[in-house]
Amino acid sequence: MSTAEKANDNIDAFVSVGTGDLVTVMMMPDSRAWRFTDISPDKARHFAERLLSAANQAEVNASTVPRRAPR
Incomplete structure (x- = not known):
């Protein structure tokens, strides 16, 4: 079972219980x-x-330079 979590957002995936082929x-x-x-x-x-x-594109788009703190 795999879970990706951020705050209360969850995504999970598993083999279906009923049929077993989905x-x-x-x-x-x-x-x-x-x-x-x-x-x-x-x-x-x-x-x-x-x-x-x-996910790969988001990493490419992410800024590697820290943003300035608000004044």
Whole structure:
């Protein structure tokens, strides 16, 4: 099981309990309700590739120079 956390935002993924041949992605967009969706292994791989690509681009876009403190 893998979890990415920031504050109260959680994303988790695991093999679906009912069928065992799908991947369940669980997200908590706010503190009120968990959201679940079942996707195929191919869709899960595609989603993982897109997340990795976005993470790599975010690192490239991140400033390596510290910002000035507010005056």
